[in-house]
Amino acid sequence: MKNTPPAVRSSKLPRPPSGVPTPHDALATAFTPAADDVACRAYLKHENHGLADGRDLADWLGAEAELIAEHHLAKL
Secondary structure (H helix, E strand, O other): OOOOOHHHHOOOOOOOOOOOOOHHHHHHOOOOOOHHHHHHHHHHHHHHOOOOOOOHHHHHHHHHHHHHHHHHHHHO
């Protein structure tokens, strides 16, 4: 702790009241969408791409990312 700035070492840093979630807490909360939800969204993406082959992983990951983003937006 020799090189730690005094402000970081201080125990007098402001703290939110207990039980009050902070923005960091909301982002740190892990959320994994259900596989069925991801599969449905991925299939819709597959249809929107004209049922083209070779995009299954991209559609799955895109669907998963969209569901996670929607979950985090709903929490704000």
